[in-house]
Amino acid sequence: MTTGPHPRTALLRAYVETLQARDWDRFAELLHPDVVYRMPQTREVVRGRAAYLRWNQDYPDGWELSVGVAYGDDHGAAARVDVVFRGEPQTALVFVPFADDGLITSVTDWWPEPCDPPSGREHLTERS
Amino acid sequence: MTTGPHPRTALLRAYVETLQARDWDRFAELLHPDVVYRMPQTREVVRGRAAYLRWNQDYPDGWELSVGVAYGDDHGAAARVDVVFRGEPQTALVFVPFADDGLITSVTDWWPEPCDPPSGREHLTERS
Numbered sequence: 001m002t003t004g005p006h007p008r009t010a011l012l013r014a015y016v017e018t019l020q021a022r023d024w025d026r027f028a029e030l031l032h033p034d035v036v037y038r039m040p041q042t043r044e045v046v047r048g049r050a051a052y053l054r055w056n057q058d059y060p061d062g063w064e065l066s067v068g069v070a071y072g073d074d075h076g077a078a079a080r081v082d083v084v085f086r087g088e089p090q091t092a093l094v095f096v097p098f099a100d101d102g103l104i105t106s107v108t109d110w111w112p113e114p115c116d117p118p119s120g121r122e123h124l125t126e127r128s
Numbered sequence: 129m130t131t132g133p134h135p136r137t138a139l140l141r142a143y144v145e146t147l148q149a150r151d152w153d154r155f156a157e158l159l160h161p162d163v164v165y166r167m168p169q170t171r172e173v174v175r176g177r178a179a180y181l182r183w184n185q186d187y188p189d190g191w192e193l194s195v196g197v198a199y200g201d202d203h204g205a206a207a208r209v210d211v212v213f214r215g216e217p218q219t220a221l222v223f224v225p226f227a228d229d230g231l232i233t234s235v236t237d238w239w240p241e242p243c244d245p246p247s248g249r250e251h252l253t254e255r256s
Contacts (some may be wrong), residue, residue: 009201009230016212017224038166039245040219040240041240041241041242041243042242042243042244042245042255043242043255043256044245044249044254044255044256045253045254045255045256046252046253046254051229051252053250054166055249055252055253058249058252061248068224069204069206069223070142071199071200071201071203071204071205071206071223072199072200073137073199073200073201075199076197077199077208078197078199078206078221078223079206080223080236086252091168091238092205093207093214093221093223093238094219095197095206096184108208108240109245110219110238110240111240111242112168112169112221112238112239112240113169113241113243114170114171115241116170117167117170117171117172118172119185121172121183124179124183124186125173125174125183125184126172126174126175127170127171127172127174128166128171128172128173128175
């Protein structure tokens with residue numbers, strides 16, 4: 001169970017906003033020097049602030065990022081980030097624990113893809 | 129930005145624990161009568177407590193669910209749920225806002241799948 005009166009969702013929002021703005025100076029200020037980025041679906045890992053900056057800077061420009069929902073507490077925050085990349089909408093789920101000094105020590109991203117439901121449960125659901 | 133001193137991750141953990149135990153009485157007590165369940169990847173929607181109970185009860189038994197990480201505040205909570213179903217590990221990302229009375233008014237599940245990274249960024253990452 002988490003505790004504490006000061007949710008850290010503002011820091012996660014700043015992370016997304018500086019990425020969106022490609023404001024690399026402010027972005028880097030949010031990161032712990034030993035930050036670790038993980039994308040579990042591909043098992044990719046990026047270690048350290050310099051490498052994680054390069055990872056983001058080397059990405060092609062043109063994304064639009066906005067925070068859909070975000071919840072957080074003193075231990076960290078999670079958000080659904082609504083992404084448009086080259087006209088294609090995508091969703092990222094981002095989990096970000098925080099170190100005691102308020103810096104981001106790790107980022108874990110998930111990028112679920114649309115898919116068809118398994119057959120046999122149509123009677124239990126509608127489709128949006 | 130979220131506010132408030134009383135994170136609700138305990139309620140999300142109870143949701144996962146009662147699902148794991150198939151304790152349908154306690155599970156139902158956590159849900160608002162008008163709860164809406166959404167799986168955006170398949171666009172499936174289940175509306176109402178009775179239908180959402182049936183959705184879960186009709187699922188084949190045999191899952192193992194445990195909360196990996198969870199963050200929350202007065203507005204809701206998000207968790208990574210580690211799932212084993214018929215021997216296969218999976219990950220669910222669960223976002224659960226809460227009504228003022230502390231009941232669960234909606235659940236949004238994401239089930240990302242393993243995938244290969246796009247080519248051209250091998251120089252920026254390691255693989256775990």
